[in-house]
Amino acid sequence: MDIIVCIKQVLDHDIPPRDFKVDEEKRAVVPPANVPPIISNFDEYAIEEAITLKEANGGKITLLTVGDESSRDSLKKCLAMGCDEAILLNDSAFEGSDSFGIARILAGAIKKIGSFDIILCGRLSSDWSFGTTALALAEALDLPSVSQLQKLEANGDTLRCERVLEDGEEIVEVSMPCLLTASNEINTPRLPSVKGILMASRKQIPVWGAGDIGVDTSQVGAGAATLELTKLYKPDYSTLCEFIEADSLEEAAEKLATRLREDKII
Amino acid sequence: MSNDVLILAERVDDRIALVSSELCGIGKKLANEKGGSLVALLLGGPGTNDLAKGLISLGADKVLSAEADILTGYNNSAYVKVVDSAVNEVDPAIFLVGCTSVGRDIAPRIAFRHGASYANDCIELSLEDGMLCAVRPVYAGNAISHVRSKGTSINMASIRLKAFPLTDVEEGRAGEQVQIDVSIEAGELKMNFIESRQVESEGVRLEDAEYVVSGGRGLGGPEPFQQLAELGKLLKAAVGASRAAVDAGWVPTHMQVGQTGKIVSPMLYIAVGISGAMQHMVGAGPSKNIVAINTDAEAPIFQRARYGIVGDYKKVIPALTKKFKDLLEN
């Protein structure tokens, strides 16, 4: 079973809000110093699922990312988790691409790779949360897609997929090749092993540009983006918290209840 | 291209889903500004044609309904095919969907196919020189972005649940209904819907609740959620959770509040052992009042709370339950 996993490298989502900085003039997020970027959260679940499938069915896992040279770090980490090959899609013509542009770039690379059974992505990126790239990629390649998976089972040529819904779940069967997106319920991502890290450090990560994958450069990059970012700023959510204090926590709890009553909240 | 606004309505069981009302409200406003009509589309199995009529009283000038057995369960391939034919027929200036497991699964494919612009999970929408402008939180709400469609064919957006008001129901409103043909051959699709399971919530549903008591990793295990349920019962509250509690397997996934869980807007949200990560606050933030109970005075939840107690929930929750009992039962 040959699997392609598309990952995105992002700013660590765990940085405290006070360290989160925006350059309003440039309409850009300013990454704090000394905070290394990470793999977008749901993509780790996509990787884990790919490795589980490979362990059960054999095959090969190829990683793709559209990003700059620094994305090699995240690709290495995924290789160390147990993926086989990684390709970095980087070209100045790709800069400023929106989700549709990224989908075209990924589609170009996947056509060059040729055959595969499954493309796995995350359900949503943890930085810009477009929730668009994966399904646009399925559309670009004319593949069936099942999103936000909480469970996956392979039965011969078909896959039985469980999607997480707001109030339950839904089961669909899809034939391969297809595109799937992972939700966090699906598995628990593993940490890279020491052996994995060693193996990964020896692997070459080729770079493919627009020419290598035959992408029409007028269809990607900032010029092709369908939305213009007009403003970016940090909101102020903070409220003034009234800390309820007393000699004991039990008393504080009683005071809180009384306070909520007085303020007609309960 | 017409000046019409198309919305993708949804049904749950034998009702029109609330998101349809939110979509009609904002859709109507944009259609009026554009000088076009509001067209609502509803897909589903038996009963859909009848249900769809109800969208007229929510403000739709025209309703397109697609009723077919194959649409009974949600199937991306089948739904995209029907939505695409509706989009071709209406040729709308704007197409809105809900940021739901259906809307966000369909919209990117339609947008890509039509070369449309698409803004996901929007909390405000407006027009500027005829172009759709959207406000969407990014980085889990750490930043707010404003985007404007660059004048591509259709301007598309998905709306965040609860960010837009429900529209008023106007009984007896006139409107046209068109049933659209669904011609999907069996075997033509590369996927099959098998079944869906609906979780029956005991008591109040989280998204409708006036009171919510939520637990996080700080509870240390599944058992303390019983205590939260007990406290919750007194307030007729729903019990929620953080993703950390869900990931640990302590509570089921449909209890999750947050960016990829539920958005709640109760009168009171009691967060117990929850740090208040931005992704959680996407869901809890709309609450009118937040109470935080946490051992760490520096936890970010206190920056979003109106009242706070710094301390161990094991001491606070039983005393709070007792006092609520006194106050509420007398």
Ligand SMILES: Cc1cc2nc3c(=O)[nH]c(=O)nc-3n(C[C@H](O)[C@H](O)[C@H](O)COP(=O)(O)OP(=O)(O)OC[C@H]3O[C@@H](n4cnc5c(N)ncnc54)[C@H](O)[C@@H]3O)c2cc1C
């Ligand atoms: C893309 C993405 C999407 C996400 N979506 C969601 C989402 O939808 N919903 C969500 O909730 N999270 C979501 N998360 C995860 C989120 O970032 C946090 O990791 C999560 O919310 C943390 O849960 P928590 O507050 O329960 O755990 P922690 O952050 O570990 O906090 C536990 C808290 O409990 C306190 N505590 C410990 N012991 C006690 C005690 N005895 N009494 C009282 N307090 C105590 C601690 O001081 C601490 O503040 C998402 C993350 C990503 C990257």
Ligand SMILES: Nc1ncnc2c1ncn2[C@@H]1O[C@H](COP(=O)(O)O)[C@@H](O)[C@H]1O
């Ligand atoms: N630059 C990228 N390179 C490779 N894959 C990406 C990229 N951006 C997004 N993806 C994939 O698309 C998913 C959804 O991203 P998004 O549309 O940004 O929410 C991610 O989880 C990745 O699997």
